[in-house]
Amino acid sequence: MGQAPFDRFCAALATWALRRPAVPGLVNARLGPVAAVLRPEHDPFEGSGQTLTSLLDAMREQSGAMALADVNRIWMFGQLAAMIARDEIDGAVAEFGVYKGKTAKLLRLLCPERDLYLFDTFEGFDDRDLGDDGVDASGRRALDGAFKDTSEAAVRAFVGECASTHYMPGWFPDSAGDLPRDTRFALVHVDCDLEQPARAALEWFWPRLSPGGAMIFHDHGSGHWPGIARAMDSFFADTPWSPVPMPDFSGSAIVRKGRG
Numbered sequence: 001m002g003q004a005p006f007d008r009f010c011a012a013l014a015t016w017a018l019r020r021p022a023v024p025g026l027v028n029a030r031l032g033p034v035a036a037v038l039r040p041e042h043d044p045f046e047g048s049g050q051t052l053t054s055l056l057d058a059m060r061e062q063s064g065a066m067a068l069a070d071v072n073r074i075w076m077f078g079q080l081a082a083m084i085a086r087d088e089i090d091g092a093v094a095e096f097g098v099y100k101g102k103t104a105k106l107l108r109l110l111c112p113e114r115d116l117y118l119f120d121t122f123e124g125f126d127d128r129d130l131g132d133d134g135v136d137a138s139g140r141r142a143l144d145g146a147f148k149d150t151s152e153a154a155v156r157a158f159v160g161e162c163a164s165t166h167y168m169p170g171w172f173p174d175s176a177g178d179l180p181r182d183t184r185f186a187l188v189h190v191d192c193d194l195e196q197p198a199r200a201a202l203e204w205f206w207p208r209l210s211p212g213g214a215m216i217f218h219d220h221g222s223g224h225w226p227g228i229a230r231a232m233d234s235f236f237a238d239t240p241w242s243p244v245p246m247p248d249f250s251g252s253a254i255v256r257k258g259r260g
Contacts, residue, residue: 009078009110073248074106077189080214080254081110084186087259091184091210092117096172096201097191097218099147101155107189108159114186119168119175122155124148126171129196172197173204184210191218195227202235206257214256217243222251229253 083089092115098104104118124147152169159165168175172192185208190201198217205215217232219225220243232243232253243253 009082072246073250073252076216076246076248076252076254077103077106077110080187080216081107084111084213087212089186089210089212091186091208091213093187094119094185094205095189095191096120096197096205097189097193098122098155099191100150101158103189103191104155105159107187108165111187115164115166117166117168117176117179118155118159119172120152120155121171122150122152122169125194128171129192129194173200176204184208184213186210186213188213188215189218190215193219193225193228195231198228198231199235202231206235209257211257212259214254217253217255218250220251220253221245222249224251 093107093111094117095104095107096119098118098120101118104116108116152167156167185205188201188205188209190198190205192198192201202215209215217228219228220232221229229243232255236242236255240258241255243255246252246254
C-alpha cells in the first residue's frame with residue numbers, strides 16, 4: 001500500500017467513523033479533520049471484492065460496537081501496511097491467533113499483493129499452551145472453553161479463498177513445519193493471549209522477519225493476558241530492540257527489526 005492508497009484508507013476510515021454514532025466522540029474528533037481534508041470519492045478498496053466500509057460493518061455485526069471502538073488499532077494496521085510497502089520490505093504477512101478472522105480480513109485487504117499465512121488451531125486453546133501462565137484449576141476450566149466458537153471453515157468463509165491466502169491449522173509451531181526454510185515475513189500479528197505460544201511466536205518468526213519488518217503483539221499492555229508482556233520483555237531483554245506500546249484499546253505493542 002503506497003502513500004496515496006494509505007491516504008484514501010485513512011479518509012475512508014474517518015468517514016466511516018463519523019457516520020456511526022457508536023464510535024466514541026474522541027475518535028470522531030481525531031479522524032474528522034482527515035475526512036474533511038481528503039474527502040475520498042470512493043473507497044480505497046473498491047474493486048477488491050470487499051470495501052473497507054463493508055468490512056467494518058461486518059466486524060461490528062460479528063463482535064458488536066466494542067470491536068469498532070478501537071479505531072486506533074485499525075488505523076495502526078493501515079499505517080504499518082503503508083510502511084512496509086513504502087520501504088519495500090520483502091516478505092509475507094502472517095497472523096498467529098486468528099479466532100474469527102476480523103484482523104485477518106483487514107490484513108488481506110491492506111496487503112493484497114502479499115502472501116498471507118493464518119495460524120490457529122481454529123478450535124480454541126491447545127492444552128499444551130495452558131501450563132505457563134499461573135492459571136489455577138478454575139481458570140484453566142474457563143480457558144479450556146475459550147475461543148472455541150469458531151472453525152477453519154467459518155474463517156475461510158469470512159476471510160475468503162485465494163491462492164495467496166494460506167490457512168495453517170494446528171498447534172504452533174508444528175503447523176508451520178511445511179513452510180520452506182527461506183520463507184520471510186514483512187509483518188506479523190500475534191494474538192495468542194498466552195505466554196507459551198507468544199514465546200514460540202517470537203522464537204519462530206523473529207529470525208524470519210525481514211530487516212525493516214514489524215511484529216505486532218495484541219494484549220501486551222491490556223492487563224488481561226500478562227504472559228504476553230513477560231514473553232516479549234524476556235525475549236528482547238538483551239537485544240537492541242524493545243516493544244513500543246500503542247495507544248489502542250487492546251494494549252498492542254510493536255517491535256520493528258532494524259535495517260542496518
